[in-house]
Each structure stands twice: as structure tokens, then as C-alpha cells.
Amino acid sequence: xxxxxxxxxxxxxxxxxxxxxxxxxxxxxxxxxxxxxxxxxxxxxxxxxxxxxxxxxxxxxxxxxxxxxxxxxxxxxxxxxxxxxxxxxxxxxxxxxxxxxxxxxxxxxxxxxxxxxxxxxxxxxxxxxxxxxxxxxxxxxxxxxxxxxxxxxxxxxxxxxxxxxxxxxxxxxxxxxxxxxxxxxxxxxxxxxxxxxxxxxxxxxxxxxxxxxxxxxxxxxxxxxxxxxxxxxxxxxxxxxxxxxxxxxxxxxxxxxxxxxxxxxxxxxxxxxxxxxxxxxxxxxxxxxxxxxxxxxxxxxxxxxxxxxxxxxxxxxxxxxxxxxxxxxxxxxxxxxxxxxxxxxxxxxxxxxxxxxxxxxxxxxxxxxxxxxxxxxxxxxxxxxxxxxxxxxxxxxxxxxxxxxxxxxxxxxxxxxxxxxxxxxxxxxxxxxxxxxxxxxxxxxxxxxxxxxxxxxxxxxxxxxxxxxxxxxxxxxxxxxxxxxxxxxxxxxxxxxxxxxxxxxxxxxxxxxxxxxxxxxxxxxxxxxxxxxxxxxxxxxxxxxxxxxxxxxxxxxxxxxxxxxxxxxxxxxxxxxxxxxxxxxxxxxxxxxxxxxxxxxxxxxxxxxxxxxxxxxxxxxxxxxxxxxxxxxxxxxxxxxxxxxxxxxxxxxxxxxxxxxxxxxxxxxxxxxxxxxxxxxxxxxxxxxxxxxxxxxxxxxxxxxxxxxxxxxxxxxxxxxxxxxxxxxxxxxxxxxxxxxxxxxxxxxxxxxxxxxxxxxxxxxxxxxxxxxxxxxxxxxxxxxxxxxxxxxxxxxxxx
Numbered sequence: 001x002x003x004x005x006x007x008x009x010x011x012x013x014x015x016x017x018x019x020x021x022x023x024x025x026x027x028x029x030x031x032x033x034x035x036x037x038x039x040x041x042x043x044x045x046x047x048x049x050x051x052x053x054x055x056x057x058x059x060x061x062x063x064x065x066x067x068x069x070x071x072x073x074x075x076x077x078x079x080x081x082x083x084x085x086x087x088x089x090x091x092x093x094x095x096x097x098x099x100x101x102x103x104x105x106x107x108x109x110x111x112x113x114x115x116x117x118x119x120x121x122x123x124x125x126x127x128x129x130x131x132x133x134x135x136x137x138x139x140x141x142x143x144x145x146x147x148x149x150x151x152x153x154x155x156x157x158x159x160x161x162x163x164x165x166x167x168x169x170x171x172x173x174x175x176x177x178x179x180x181x182x183x184x185x186x187x188x189x190x191x192x193x194x195x196x197x198x199x200x201x202x203x204x205x206x207x208x209x210x211x212x213x214x215x216x217x218x219x220x221x222x223x224x225x226x227x228x229x230x231x232x233x234x235x236x237x238x239x240x241x242x243x244x245x246x247x248x249x250x251x252x253x254x255x256x257x258x259x260x261x262x263x264x265x266x267x268x269x270x271x272x273x274x275x276x277x278x279x280x281x282x283x284x285x286x287x288x289x290x291x292x293x294x295x296x297x298x299x300x301x302x303x304x305x306x307x308x309x310x311x312x313x314x315x316x317x318x319x320x321x322x323x324x325x326x327x328x329x330x331x332x333x334x335x336x337x338x339x340x341x342x343x344x345x346x347x348x349x350x351x352x353x354x355x356x357x358x359x360x361x362x363x364x365x366x367x368x369x370x371x372x373x374x375x376x377x378x379x380x381x382x383x384x385x386x387x388x389x390x391x392x393x394x395x396x397x398x399x400x401x402x403x404x405x406x407x408x409x410x411x412x413x414x415x416x417x418x419x420x421x422x423x424x425x426x427x428x429x430x431x432x433x434x435x436x437x438x439x440x441x442x443x444x445x446x447x448x449x450x451x452x453x454x455x456x457x458x459x460x461x462x463x464x465x466x467x468x469x470x471x472x473x474x475x476x477x478x479x480x481x482x483x484x485x486x487x488x489x490x491x492x493x494x495x496x497x498x499x500x501x502x503x504x505x506x507x508x509x510x511x512x513x514x515x516x517x518x519x520x521x522x523x524x525x526x527x528x529x530x531x532x533x534x535x536x537x538x539x540x541x542x543x544x545x546x547x548x549x550x551x552x553x554x555x556x557x558x559x560x561x562x563x564x565x566x567x568x569x570x571x572x573x574x575x576x577x578x579x580x581x582x583x584x585x586x587x588x589x590x591x592x593x594x595x596x597x598x599x600x601x602x603x604x605x606x607x608x609x610x611x612x613x614x615x616x617x618x619x620x621x622x623x624x625x626x627x628x629x630x631x632x633x634x635x636x637x638x639x640x641x642x643x644x645x646x647x648x649x650x651x652x653x654x655x656x657x658x659x660x661x662x663x664x665x666x667x668x669x670x671x672x673x674x675x676x677x678x679x680x681x682x683x684x685x686x687x688x689x690x691x692x693x694x695x696x697x698x699x700x701x702x703x704x705x706x707x708x709x710x711x712x713x714x715x716x717x718x719x720x721x722x723x724x725x726x727x728x729x730x731x732x733x734x735x736x737x738x739x740x741x742x743x744x745x746x747x748x749x750x751x752x753x754x755x756x757x758x759x760x761x762x763x764x765x766x767x768x769x770x771x772x773x774x775x776x777x778x779x780x781x782x783x784x785x786x787x788x789x790x791x792x793x794x795x796x797x798x799x800x
Contacts, residue, residue, distance in 0.1 A: 021118060024051040026081065029121060030089040030128060030173065037166035040249035042173075044128050046121040048769050053130060054116045055081035056145050058091070058176050058241060059262040061109040063215045078213070079106055080174055080241050081117070081130075086150045091174030091241065094119070095129040104138035114141040125254055125531055126164075126246025128173065149239050152177040153202065157257040160205040163248035164256040170244075172257065178239040179208075179259070181270075184229045185365045190464070193400075194221030196228045200235060200259075201365075209255055210238065214262040232273030232360035239266035250548060251530040253496060253606025272301040273360040274352035278332075279372075284401055287378045292337040292346070299331050300354040310335040311367070312348040316390045320367070325350075342378045345388075347371040373397030383407055383427070386460055387434035387467055387505065392498040394505070394603070396467045398460040403469075408481035409452045410436065410508040411600050411613050413445060419565025419582055421613040422558070424448055425506055425600050426456065427483045436506030436600070438463075442472020453479040466603050467505060485510035485598050490520060490551035491541050493608045501608045509610060510598040511551060513542050519593040522624070523547045525570050526727045532736060532769060534727070536560060536578070537609065538570040538588050540597055547590075552609040553597065556581055561602070565614040568621060571727070572648040583615060584669060586651035590730060592624030626653050627729070628687035628696040631793045636705045638712035642672045643704055645683070648795075649696075653687035678708045696796065701783075726782055730798035733773045737784060747785045750797070752778070775799050 029046050036042070058080040083090040094117055096106055109115065116139045119132040132138055152175075156168040182200040185207060189196050196219055197211040211217070218224025229235075240261035245254030261267060278297040286292050298305050308325035325333040340346060349371045353359045364370035374397060375385040383405050386396050407426030424439040439445055442458055455476050458469035486504070490511040493501060513520055524539035524547040536557035541550020555566035558579025567586040569575075575585045596619045599612035612618055629648035637643055647656060647669050658666040658673070661681045666673055675681050680702045688695040726737055737748050748770060750759035758775060777799050784793045 021050050021052050024053060026053060026055055026083040026092045026174075027089040029053075029130075030092060030171075032170055034167045037170050040166065042126060042166050042170045042244075042246070043123055044121060047123055048121060050118070050120050050133070051130075052116060052118050053081065053092070054114070054141065055083045055092075056147060057109045057111055057113040057115060058082045058147055059111050059214065061106040063262050064213060065215050065218065079109055080176070081115070082147060082176055085146075086148050086176060088150075088171035088175070090150075091172075091176060093127055093129045093174050093243070094132065095122070095124075096132050104140060106138070109140075110143070111147055112145040113143050114145055115139060116141055123532060125244075125533075126252060127244045147176065149176045149178040152179065152242075154179060154182065154200070154206045154208045155202060155204060157242070158206055158208050160201075160207060162199070162207045162209065162256045164244070164246060164254075166249075169257050172242045173244045174242065176239070176241050177259070178237055179235075180237055182235050182238055183365075184231055184233040184235065186363075186370075187228050187231060189228070190462070194219060196226070198229060200238060209258045210240065211243075211258050211260055213243070213260040216261055216264055216266070229269070230273055230275045230360055231362055231365055232358060234270035234273070234358070235268065236270040237268035239263075247606070251528075271356055271358055272303075273358040274298055274300045274305050274354045276350055276352055276360055276362050279350070279362070281372075281374060284374075284398075285381050285403070286339070286374070286376050288342045288376055289339055290376075291339050292374070293334060294325075294337065294348065294350070295328070295332055295334045296325070296350055297331045298325075298333050298352045303354045303356050305352055306355050307351075307353045308333045309351045310337070310348065311351065312337045312346060314340060314344050314346055316345065316347075318347075320347075340376045342376055344376045346374050346376065348373075381405055382431070383437050384431055384434045386437060386469075387503075389502070394465060394467075394498055394502045395462055396460050399462055400460065402457065402459050402473075404455065404457045405437070405469075406453070406455050406478070407437070408483050409448050409450050409454060410483050411611075412448050412450055418616060419563070419614040420450070421561075421563045421565075421600060421611055423561055425508075426454060427507060429453075429481055429483070432486060433503035433507075434505075436504075436508065438466060438468040438506050439472060439475075440468035441470040442475065444475045445472070448475070448477070451480050451482065452477045453481040464604060483508055487512055489514050489542065490597075491543070491549045493551040494541070494549045496607050502603075504601045504608065505603050507601050508598065509601045510596055511540065511610065512596045518542070519595060519620075519623070520597065522588050522590060522592045522594075523550050525588060525590050525729065527552050529728045529736060534571060534573075534738060536562065536570060536574050540594070540610075544591060544593075552607055553599075554602070554609050554611055556585065560604070562611050563613055566612045566618070567615050568612075568618055568651055572646055575646075586621075587627075587629075587648050589624050589627055589650040589652075590728070592650070592652055593622060594618055595620040622652055622691070624650060624652050626650055626687055626689050626694045626696045627796065628653070628685055628698040629793070629795045630683075630685045630698055630700065632683070632700065632704050635703065636707055637675075639676075639678055639706050639708050640674060642674045644672050645670065645685075647685075647687075648793075649685075649687040652689045653696075655688040655690050657686045657688070659684045675704060675706050678706045680705050698795065726784075726793070726795045726797060729795070730800045731772055732800055733771070735770050735772060735782075735797060737770060737782070749783045749785075750775075751781045751783070772799050 032042050061079045064078045079094050118137040119130040122129045122131050185199045185201040187198045199207045201207050217226045240259040243258045246252040247254045276298050280295045282293045310323050311320040313320040323335045325335040328334045349367045351361050370391050410427045411421040411425040424445045428435040457474045458472035461470045485508045487510045520540050521544040523541045527537040527539045537552045537554050539550040554562040556569035556574030564579050564581045567583045568588050572585045575581045598617040599610045602609045627650040633644040656669050662675050662677045681704045683700040686697045748761050780797050782797050
């Protein structure tokens with residue numbers, strides 16, 4: 001009782017503090033018309049608003065461990081709220097970053113707790129989220145309320161290809177639901193086998209992924225006890241929270257709607273199909289004289305195995321031949337595939353049936369979409385053999401197996417060139433497809449250089465869809481070789497297509513315009529602006545006026561395995577935010593051009609992306625308008641201390657002139673200057689393209705305070721770098737203002753050329769969406785300040 005009384009007192013206090021925010025129902029926030037979802041628009045009308053929500057916690061906060069049980073205390077903190085007794089549009093994701101400080105520790109909340117949450121409505125890849133404000137934004141109201149799942153159908157959420165069906169599925173986003181009478185269609189172990197998700201299907205073949213955000217589905221490799229189901233297992237009832245990873249819409253390549261169980265009672269299995277495990281193939285790489293023996297352990301938990309059959313075929317279209325497997329010993333069954341000629345691709349799969357008539361088919365319930373594979377080779381495997389698959393999943397047929405291959409180094413940790421990618425890739429000589437592979441982990445890789453011909457022994461792995469060799473046991477340089485890049489049109493990679501794109505994974509690629517003498521254009525500065533994110537990716541294509549056509553380019557983000565030796569990045573924040581760049585940053589902008597761009601083709605999150613290795617991979621970069629943009633790394637320093645200025649101007653600018661309000665000047669890109677007089681100071685910077693004389697100017701008004709108080713010398717200043725990125729620019733209906741290391745609120749103002757303030761908004765989240773739809777076309781100045789009023793950035797924005 002004391003706890004509740006204290007909570008009510010806190011609620012009364014918080015009501016005073018947050019009285020200006022409206023109380024809004026979850027259904028009002030989540031509701032989207034079918035007309036909107038029919039046009040792939042599932043975005044809430046409350047996006048960016050600060051609201052108050054009162055609802056019930058669905059699952060214990062401590063159970064949500066997306067980053068693994070070991071990091072539960074430090075990872076992202078999620079919980080889901082349910083309104084009333086559940087049903088359509090009744091649930092929402094409450095998302096709090098690990099570094100945020102709120103009044104109620106999310107990990108302490110329990111299912112059935114009634115809470116009030118004050119936060120900002122955001123959207124992440126199709127999932128509506130409420131981000132709690134810092135401070136007293138979460139208040140416990142009552143406890144021990146009932147939580148009831150709503151019955152839903154997979155057919156309302158996804159189709160047979162797991163494409164989300166927004167018009168009927170969006171009502172279930174964030175809702176606690178249950179499915180009845182589904183079957184396990186496939187099981188996917190990932191992250192080196194330490195994690196698992198599985199797909200279940202309804203009677204019509206519609207699929208939904210069951211994933212592991214919660215502790216209950218964590219494997220022993222992540223500190224859990226979950227035992228993965230078998231393909232073919234019947235599930236009488238399956239419960240969980242629906243999350244949305246948007247796909248089948250322009251700019252989105254997620255996994256569709258997903259189910260995330262949070263309790264052991266959420267899995268209610270029916271009859272158990274036979275279990276097939278410990279599958280082996282001997283030899284791993286057969287020659288043309290070798291029969292291949294397939295062994296598998298086959299058991300049944302609630303009955304007896306009555307038959308086990310091996311099916312095999314040659315090539316990609318040959319008919320399957322069946323052969324009965326015999327019980328060799330204990331629970332181990334075996335059968336042979338006869339010897340095949342050198343170079344033959346062999347497809348095979350296993351089927352087991354029990355005395356209840358339940359059937360398990362591995363590796364997939366539908367052999368037309370996936371089988372096991374191997375290649376017959378008299379002279380050993382090639383990179384082509386590791387990479388080639390006729391199936392859309394793109395998974396190597398040799399995952400988990402130790403193999404040896406040869407190739408020529410196309411990217412390395414070191415290079416005789418100016419820097420390199422930082423990761424090692426090798427490519428098979430005289431092979432134009434399925435020829436490259438990433439050497440992801442192993443010894444002796446740092447000594448390899450481009451052009452080295454090497455023999456490598458390692459274990460084949462899939463790293464979130466990217467095939468690689470890991471646990472490399474040996475690397476030996478056997479000579480030298482030359483790999484010429486494969487020349488392609490960047491527009492052919494606008495939307496991922498496994499059949500045409502998978503063959504270039506890991507290969508050295510060069511993008512050029514298909515018409516000789518024509519340039520490529522930077523068609524989109526931030527390829528993820530539509531989803532409100534920035535992953536250091538920009539888009540290059542042939543049509544300057546089509547931002548959706550072209551290939552994604554990544555540079556400056558070490559966390560995404562891209563190079564730190566490429567100057568051309570989509571924001572200067574990448575200089576220091578994901579590894580320290582080894583070259584000056586030149587921020588790219590829409591409309592700039594290049595003759596060609598080369599690099600390693602990479603796959604991640606549903607897209608093929610190019611990793612340029614260093615600046616030499618980008619030929620004759622130029623064009624586009626000049627934008628001047630800068631900010632000081634510190635807004636307060638003591639008299640006599642230097643201030644570092646960060647330059648975020650466009651890449652085509654090559655001359656920079658700085659004027660400080662104490663009379664000082666500088667003419668370098670990244671000046672460090674000690675302002676000589678106390679007080680508040682402004683700085684003017686002019687960026688110029690000396691080739692055509694075009695220039696632009698930015699004025700940093702009251703940007704730096706030079707202090708002479710007693711605080712100086714005591715080390716009381718926290719010289720924290722604060723800055724903001726503004727994109728897209730030019731903009732049409734909106735811009736995003738994304739801050740870094742700004743604590744508390746961020747104040748965004750826009751001014752027209754007369755100095756009139758036309759927009760003023762305050763954001764409590766790192767990324768703020770600013771609506772420009774009511775503004776006339778033209779040039780505007782945007783100003784960003786932190787919660788203390790200190791100027792963080794100014795930038796000119798073009799509203800088209």
C-alpha cells in the first residue's frame with residue numbers, strides 16, 4: 001500500500017510537470033486507415049508528439065533481453081503496453097535506450113502493472129514506439145491486472161513469402177496475440193549458432209517468424225535453456241507479441257510481422273514429428289570416384305520412426321531419386337548417393353515419418369525452395385562452390401564445414417595503396433560470378449596485401465546473410481595475381497533480388513554509367529532518411545532525379561565493416577562516431593557526380609551495398625552545389641584555450657575561409673583557434689569550390705563562450721562534443737534533425753531569408769522529424785540549440 005501511495009504522490013507531482021501533454025489512448029496512436037496502409041503508409045499521425053499513455057504492462061521488463069541474457073542490465077530496455085482487454089490497435093512498444101534515465105527502472109516492471117508513461121512517439125522501420133522522456137516519465141499506478149491474448153491469424157499478417165500485409169496486419173502491431181494449429185516450417189540458427197528463430201505456417205502456407213527478443217527463447221550459447229523445435233512439429237497454441245519489421249514497401253526490407261513469445265506457457269506443442277539431427281556427409285568434398293554416405297540420427301519423442309528416406313538429384317532441375325535409409329546402429333540411419341562426374345552439383349534432402357503419420361522434411365518442409373547441396377570436385381573446392389546456391393536464401397551449402405580454397409586478395413587490413421578496407425576479401429581468378437568471399441576471422445590476416453595469391457583453410461559461416469570464412473586455421477601466400485573489377489550499372493541494385501544479386505557478394509565491383517562518357521550521380525545523401533535513420537549509407541545511380549534508383553554506398557562506419565580510409569561520407573559525424581576516420585571527411589550531397597566508384601560488394605539487412613576501400617576507388621568526384629556547414633567541438637572554453645571547428649560542408653568545396661569575431665582568420669578545413677577576448681563569440685565560414693567559383697557561407701552566431709571566471713583551471717567544464725545533422729537537403733515535405741551527445745531537449749528553429757522565424761519546435765529524442773509541408777519553396781536557415789540554449793549548429797536548407 002505504501003508503494004502505491006508513493007506512486008500516486010509521484011503521479012500528482014508528475015501531473016504538474018507534464019500537464020501540458022495530452023493523455024492519448026493507444027488505439028488513437030496506432031489506428032491507421034486501410035486506404036493509407038494500402039499505399040504502404042502505416043505511420044501514426046502522432047509521430048513526433050509528446051503524449052501521456054496509461055495502460056498495462058504485458059510482460060515482465062526483465063524478460064526482454066534482445067542483446068542476450070549476459071547484457072540484460074545494460075542493453076536496450078523494451079516493454080509493451082496493452083490497453084483494456086487487448087484486441088486490434090491495443091498494443092505499443094515502449095523503447096528506452098540503455099543510457100536514458102527514467103524514474104521507474106523498466107527491468108522492475110511486471111506483467112499486469114498499470115503504468116503511466118510520458119514520452120515522444122517515434123517510428124523505427126515500421127514499428128511505432130513511445131520513447132519515455134528523461135526524468136519522472138514512468139509512474140506505477142496499480143498492479144496484478146489481467147493480461148489476455150487476442151486470437152489472430154497468420155494470414156492477416158504475412159503471406160507465404162513472409163511479406164507483411166499492412167491492411168489487415170497493422171491492427172496487430174504491438175499486440176499480445178495467439179495462433180492456433182500451426183506447423184514449424186523451418187528453423188534458423190544464426191549468430192554462429194548461438195541464437196535461433198523459426199518460421200511457422202498456417203494451413204495455407206502463410207509464414208511468420210518466431211524470434212528471440214525475450215529470455216524464454218535464448219539458447220545455451222546466450223545463457224538460456226531453450227530447445228529449438230523440429231521442422232514438422234505441430235503447435236496447438238503459440239502466443240507472443242507482434243513486432244513489425246516492415247517489408248514489401250519502397251525503402252523497407254525487413255522480415256515482416258514477427259511473433260516474440262515471452263513465457264514457456266506461450267509454446268503449446270501438439271504431436272511431435274520425427275527429429276532428424278547429427279546429419280553428416282562423407283566425404284565433405286567427394287571426387288568423381290567417391291560414393292557419398294549420408295548419416296543422420298532420427299528419433300520420435302512420442303512414438304516410433306517407421307521410415308527414413310534420402311532423396312537426391314543432380315543439377316538445378318533434375319528429378320529426385322529416392323533411396324531408403326537403413327538403421328545402421330542405435331538411432332543412426334544411413335544411405336549412399338552414387339558417385340557423380342567432376343563438377344556435378346548434387347541436391348539432396350531427408351524425410352522421416354512416424355507411426356502417427358507425422359512427417360519431417362529437412363532442411364525445409366518444401367524441397368522446391370531449399371535442399372542440402374554439395375559439389376563433386378576432383379581438384380578441391382573453389383570459392384564459387386562455397387558461394388553458389390540456386391535458392392533465394394543465399395546460404396552457402398558448406399556452412400559449418402571446414403574447407404580449403406584459393407584466391408587473390410582484393411581488400412586487406414594493410415595496403416601499399418592509401419589505406420584499405422580493414423577487412424580481408426579474396427576472389428577466385430577467371431571467375432565472373434560467385435567468386436568473392438570475406439575472410440572474417442583468423443590468424444595471419446593482417447600481413448596480407450592486395451594481389452597476394454593465397455591458400456586458406458577455414459570454416460564456412462553466414463554472418464547475417466553474408467558468407468564468410470571464420471576460424472581460419474591456415475593462410476599461405478602462394479604467389480601473386482590480378483583481379484580486375486567487374487563493371488556494372490549501379491541502378492541494377494536498387495531493390496535486392498537474390499537471383500541476380502547474390503552472385504556478386506564479396507566480389508570487387510566497379511560501377512560506371514552504361515553510356516560511355518556519362519557520370520554517375522549521388523542521388524540520395526542518406527539512403528535511410530525515409531525510415532528516420534542514418535547508417536552511413538548514401539546512394540549512387542545514373543539518374544540524378546531518381547533518389548530510389550541506385551546502389552547503397554557505405555563509408556566511415558567501422559561498426560558496419562566499412563572503410564575508415566574513404567573521405568566521402570554522408571555526414572561528418574562518422575569522423576569519430578564509429579571508429580576514427582584516417583582521412584578528412586568530405587560530406588557528400590545530392591547532385592554531386594563521379595566518373596566511377598569501385599569496392600567490395602556486401603550484403604546486409606536486405607540490400608547489396610558497396611564498400612569502397614579508399615579514396616582511389618572514387619574517380620573524379622565533383623559537381624553539385626556548395627553547402628557551408630560547421631560547428632565548434634566545444635561551446636565553452638577558457639581564455640587561451642583552443643577551439644576545434646568541425647567542417648560539415650559539401651565535398652565539392654575545396655577552400656575554406658574562417659573569420660572570428662575577435663578579428664582572427666583561418667583558411668584550412670578544420671581549424672583550431674584560440675579566441676583572444678572573453679565573452680560570447682560568433683564565427684563566419686565561407687566554403688568555396690575554386691573550380692567554378694561557387695561559394696556558400698554559414699554564420700555561427702554566439703557559438704563559443706570564452707570564460708574568464710574562477711571556473712577556469714578547476715576542470716569543471718565538460719568539453720563534450722555536441723552536434724546535429726540535418727537531412728535530406730534539399731528537402732520536400734520534411735527534414736530530420738539528428739543530434740549526437742545532446743543531453744535533454746533539442747530546440748530546432750527555422751528562419752526565412754528575412755530573418756522571420758517560421759518554425760520552432762522542441763524535441764526530447766535524438767532524431768526529430770520537422771514538417772516543412774506548409775513552407776513555400778526557397779532557402780531557409782535552420783538553427784539547433786541544446787537545452788541550455790547553446791547553439792549547436794546552423795545550416796542552410798533548400799525547400800524544393
